[in-house]
Amino acid sequence: MSPAEFRRRGREVIDWIADYWERVETLPVLSPVTPGAVRDSLPPHPPAVGEPFEDVMRDLEQLILPGITHWQSPNFFAYFPANTSGPSVLGDLVSSGLGVQGMLWATSPACTELETLVLDWLGEMLDLPPQFHSTGSGGGVIQDSASSAALCALLAGRERATKGASNTQGADPRLVAYTSSQAHSSIEKAVKIAGLGSDKLRLIAVDANFALRPEALAAQLEADLAAGLLPCFVCATVGTTSSNAMDPLPAIGRLCRDHHVWLHVDAAMSGTAALCPEFRGIQAGLALADSYCFDPHKWMFTNFDCNCFYVADRRALVSALSVLPEYLRNQATESGAVIDYRDWHVPLGRRFRALKLWLVIRHYGVHGLQQLIREHVHLAQEFAQWVQADPRFELAAPAPLNLVCFRMRADDDANQQLLERLNQSGALYLTHTRLDGRFTLRFCVGQTQTERRHVQAAWARIQEGAGR
């Protein structure tokens, strides 16, 4: 494709995306296609010769779009959001166009240095403890997801607990990890991957608000130590996926410090709220943590993938993940004056993801981002009030920020049927969880284009679905 054709086609694609964002509100949020339908509509074999670009755009519109569940719809209230924005998409486009690899500082210095800078900016914007800044003992890196960040944190904790021995001799069979029964499934996945085994993951009991009970953690730590085991990792959650529960970081942090256990704090969606001083209490106690992550690709208008992962001591992370073959040796690395981000995560290759974050922060500014987050929280709080004011409904958990867990005062089947009817209508999309064993609807406000009218319309639909 010549640069001239790229210019022409590029404009078409830009316009197609702008059109898409303008009409996405009118599309059924949850794709109604049945399994196999999209594939069956496409040619089973690749084309022998190149096809015109028009044909691809036509198929995108006619065959792919019906199979899309519209995460960018303002009526998307499911899971956690994966919101995006114009500046983010354009930043990512620049990254694709430059096509550089940032595995080493030397392979494209700006890719590394802008990332370090932007993660320091974010550290300032969130008021993270000084040790998480690159100017201190730690620093930040962009990972693909909170799952990968948790794995890296666990590996760093594993290696610190075994003084580096697990990397060479295999995962010490005495290693134990801890998180709450409400933590994300990625913690169990990480514990399996890292060779501890899921039997060694202690799922600590939670309180009535689904937050980890520190005294239960303390008891389990004591019991494991008494049994000759080796606690190496605790994951606390700031905003669980299920119900947005907030684990008590100060108490957990003190336990981890006393027992020399790596504390990772997973604030995947909710961390973005700390942009606003009034919500910053969710991360009180973070100074006691060894690592921290949150996802700008969830709630901070930055398209996937963009997980920001911070460590208080970068040496612990790098020593857990570094391998240096000859073909990657270079003067800058040997000098010790630079960061090589390949040693901060699992993959070697890495794209220039800091660009989209840089564009988002510069476009909105700190105040602009704060205003949008405040509005989302406000809308969710309003929704929670409507739920409480309607005698047919009840809140199923506290709603500290932008996620509301609720249910009809009815049995599980009735609630499940309500959810399915709502989603099949195409007018909105929400998902479910189980709290105290009961089927619970989750309503999360975080999509970039969601306004009060969308939340109002959703609540009207929900009320209607419950029968009058």
Next chain:
Amino acid sequence: MSPAEFRRRGREVIDWIADYWERVETLPVLSPVTPGAVRDSLPPHPPAVGEPFEDVMRDLEQLILPGITHWQSPNFFAYFPANTSGPSVLGDLVSSGLGVQGMLWATSPACTELETLVLDWLGEMLDLPPQFHSTGSGGGVIQDSASSAALCALLAGRERATKGASNTQGADPRLVAYTSSQAHSSIEKAVKIAGLGSDKLRLIAVDANFALRPEALAAQLEADLAAGLLPCFVCATVGTTSSNAMDPLPAIGRLCRDHHVWLHVDAAMSGTAALCPEFRGIQAGLALADSYCFDPHKWMFTNFDCNCFYVADRRALVSALSVLPEYLRNQATESGAVIDYRDWHVPLGRRFRALKLWLVIRHYGVHGLQQLIREHVHLAQEFAQWVQADPRFELAAPAPLNLVCFRMRADDDANQQLLERLNQSGALYLTHTRLDGRFTLRFCVGQTQTERRHVQAAWARIQEGAGR
């Protein structure tokens, strides 16, 4: 950013990228900046209020670009390429604009189904054994990198060897893994991560062409079995990073089959060559493998990240990586009629990466891709002939495809100085390795815009650098 502003700014960015590709040849390939220079040129604190888009584009041009090493320059001959193309960038742009999550089939059916289809297309284009197709017992998935693919393959092999016990009880201390002394550092990284420990990675000796010696692998397997150990994973390489050595898959495959050991084949860059029937011999014996991967983001005109990872038995992979919490349960998953790709890799979230691959294949067509790959191999072979024809130089290894390892007939210092002079000139960029302990220059032809004149100019520079 309103859709109207996105249209305007989007066109500016598209034009900026087209301009960049048109002038990239004139820019110094290797960035000349010193550590810290890019960061120091940027504001230390984030902006309180949003800034005009013009300012960002100005800084991109004036402050970021000088810190870029130009992987998209036709004079980039370093490492392995990370080439890209117009259709790929536009496919990735559509993915950013749609902003969907493909972690489950249900979260956007088209994202999963197009990926399965396009990976089957590629399986056909490469003539992969039928078990690697989704219509057989296996199938393909896009991962971020060959490093992550190797980790997943190792985990599947670990679990198969321990009948699933390592996931629950921790990595069995008897587990052993095997690869050649020339394999990529990601294998050692994976063995550490998965809790085997690097002491349990056997680096098997290679022959004069730097290919794994099957009899040495056989002897090590026998010795480990005799010692009561549990071989679980062999990684064979089709085109090592260091010198493009080709491990003998048929002999390795037979050993793995006889000993029930998972065989993973890493063809990160060179796998793309199998698009051309005349180069397909590099993967002879692949039918004996359990998993296979190659990187369209290296040599197939598809921007990072895009690793295609295939397994012969998808159940083995999924059972190694699956964790299903309540908030991800859905009817489609329970029905068993769909693929949930989150169980095929480490992260949960995933972007719609199949789009860029779909656009690349449809734009070029199979014949178009074959023609470009043939031309790159032809150019590298011509370069190898020039090296051989000049008495001051010698080839350091066989050059089966598009990588030429060579050196001056001089000591390491002289070769290292030659490399540094060439790279500092800005006219081209190549990197080094060590073969048989000797400093060796690597010249890899694979950038999208590289033509014969660029290879000629590079060789003229190299000759000049060697002194006349």
